[in-house]
Amino acid sequence: TGASNNLGDLPFHLGAIFSFTDGNNFPPDNPSYAFAKFSYPFIVDLITASFVKLGASVRDAMLIQNVTLAFSLLVILERFAFKLTGSRLAGKIAPALLFFSGGLGFLWFFKEYWQGAQGFFEFIWNLPRDYTIGEQFRWGNSLVTLFITQRSLxxxxxxxxxxxxxxxxxxxxxxxxxxxxxxxxxxxxxxxxxxxxxxxxxxxxxxxxxxxxxxxxxxxxxxxxxxxxxxxxxxxxxxxxxxxxxxxxxxxxxxxxxxxxxxxxxxxHLTKFIDWHFGWDARDANVFWFWVKNTGIFIPLLILTFLLMLKSKDSDEENKENEPQVNADMRGLRAVKANKEIYHSPFTIRHLYFYLPFAFLFILSNTIKLAPWEWDNIKVLIYWFIASIPFVAAFLAWLWNKNNLLKFVAASCLLALILAGALDVLRVISKEINYQVFDRDAIKIVEQIKQRTAPNSLFLNAPTYNSAVVLSGRRSLMRYVGHLSSYGIDYAERETDLKQIYAGGETAENFLKKYNIEYVLISPVEKGSLQINEGFFSKYPVIAEFGQYRVYQIKK
Structure with a gap:
């Protein structure tokens, strides 16, 4: 994968896709946590699996699907912004604000370039880190941290x-x-x-x-x-x-x-999803500075837009009889004249009312944790951002239509809003970061697993995101604990039992029977994260082997 934030999410989605194509997993059980229903929204991966069954490769199916969905989002967001603001220019600006979202990270970019010894183009093609996500920034560019990784979104x-x-x-x-x-x-x-x-x-x-x-x-x-x-x-x-x-x-x-x-x-467990948590993912930082640093001038521009709307509303009440219909781009947020159904009372008031639930969601996400992992509140916050984008875009369009000086101001504001996000997108498409998730031996052992085990077989493997079992479509007793915890699954007992099985000993046999384990995988992943007693497993037949990968058959 070429996106660092996709390192864990990509194997998760591959596991879901292959469970449909090679594991006969429908209606779907959780391939990452056996004996439980697959409660994760799986439709997007089911669609991908359908393309694979029709003959496409997984890589091509995911790529075409993601590009198609991203383009549809661009068109739909443009239309939404236009409908909401009446400004075609705002509609054109809105997708850029979403796909290149970011904050003040570009200031860190210029600081690091200035302090370094590389030329500008050499530096920009070898960016040292992300500028919208990491220890200092938590908002993340939507394209890099959300749309590539969270395919359901x-x-x-x-x-x-x-x-x-x-x-x-x-x-x-x-x-x-x-x-x-x-x-x-x-x-x-x-x-x-x-x-x-x-x-x-x-x-x-x-x-x-x-x-x-x-x-x-x-x-x-x-x-x-x-x-x-x-x-x-x-x-x-x-x-x-x-x-x-x-x-x-x-x-x-x-x-x-x-x-x-x-x-x-x-x-x-739904009880793991709700808890008090102030400031979203600000940690020890000042909440106000946290939001300015992460979203840049976006929130100040949004507030300024609403202030102008209120001022415009007062002006409208004075001039309503003489000026019932005003061009949207030249006078701020107005109804499109062609749309005769738009309510003819002060236009801005309706917009402010419509925005109220999104403001509520922003406050809610900053006071209550709506998921086991607090960062996952981004799945709610992103819709506050979506609803806010048309207003900020309309303000920039309004500035652009004023005069040459304000055109420069509008362009500068737009650049400040998208530069940090554009740097992160550039870092991905330039393939500057490239992680290997599965090695060659893992691919080879998967081919043997598919040939020699039943589609719905149950495997024991290390609780990591990159187990070879992921690519086989077979079920795992459990996989990556980061995913399981973020879905509110209490995996502690099962993880303890898994470790005891791999360690061998008196209780291992009982736990193998308890969970009805059919196959056990021992690979560099297991050896690197668990205490393995290979002597214990030597009494079981090896049904697949390649390099350092070995699969033991527990049940005949």
Missing amino acids: LLGMPLTIIVLQKLWELFATEDTEKHSEKIKRVEQDKQDKKALTTYYLPLTTFFVGLLAGTLPLIHAHSLFILFVVSAFLFFLRLDKWREWIAFAVGVLIVAVPELFWVMTGSAT
């Missing part, structure tokens, strides 16, 4: 933004006249079932709800985001109660069966 985010756009349109439209027309139409033709259905169950919002309902198996955090946002908007627009009910019905029809399936038989 890359599928879930475009779908979620589509739903958010529809929720905005529902929230922002004034349908008094349309509502009256519907009543008249229904009264005139009460026998028309289609008209009744459309009135009592608005089909558009119902179908949007069906789309949102697919998220539990795609990206569960995205469903949580939509729940919070729609709950806020419901109370802010109670007059749209029919549409909200239609949306809720659509969600429930699809989501409830999925959630029921996920929550029954899962090893995840």
